Amino acid sequence: MKALVQSIVDALVDHSDEVLIKELHGENITIIELSVAREDLGKVIGRNGRTITAIRTILNAAGATQKKRVVFEVLDSTGG
Numbered sequence: 001m002k003a004l005v006q007s008i009v010d011a012l013v014d015h016s017d018e019v020l021i022k023e024l025h026g027e028n029i030t031i032i033e034l035s036v037a038r039e040d041l042g043k044v045i046g047r048n049g050r051t052i053t054a055i056r057t058i059l060n061a062a063g064a065t066q067k068k069r070v071v072f073e074v075l076d077s078t079g080g
Contacts (some may be wrong), residue, residue, distance in 0.1 A: 001062060001070065005032055008055055013040035030068050032059065035075045044074055 002023045010016045015037040024031040036044055045052045056072050063070035 001030060001032060001059060004058070004062060005034060005055070005072075008058070009034060009036070009044060012043045012051070013037070014043075015040055028068055029071065030063060031071045031073070033073050033075060041074070 002021050005021055009019055013019060013036055018037040020035040022033040052074060059070040059072050
């Protein structure tokens, strides 16, 4: 999942060197935290949240094959 998010986000952002992805695994859930530069936050979220919704849809489809729920959170580089 981490590699999937990395490839999608790298295509969207200008500061790919500031992209940090943290993946936490539970029994039935995977949590993915994405940290990007403040300037790239809008590019990842998209107009009216369409981009982040599309990314979440892709991750949920990939998680369904593993019978896991996927939670995807986006943070700016300051951690908030």
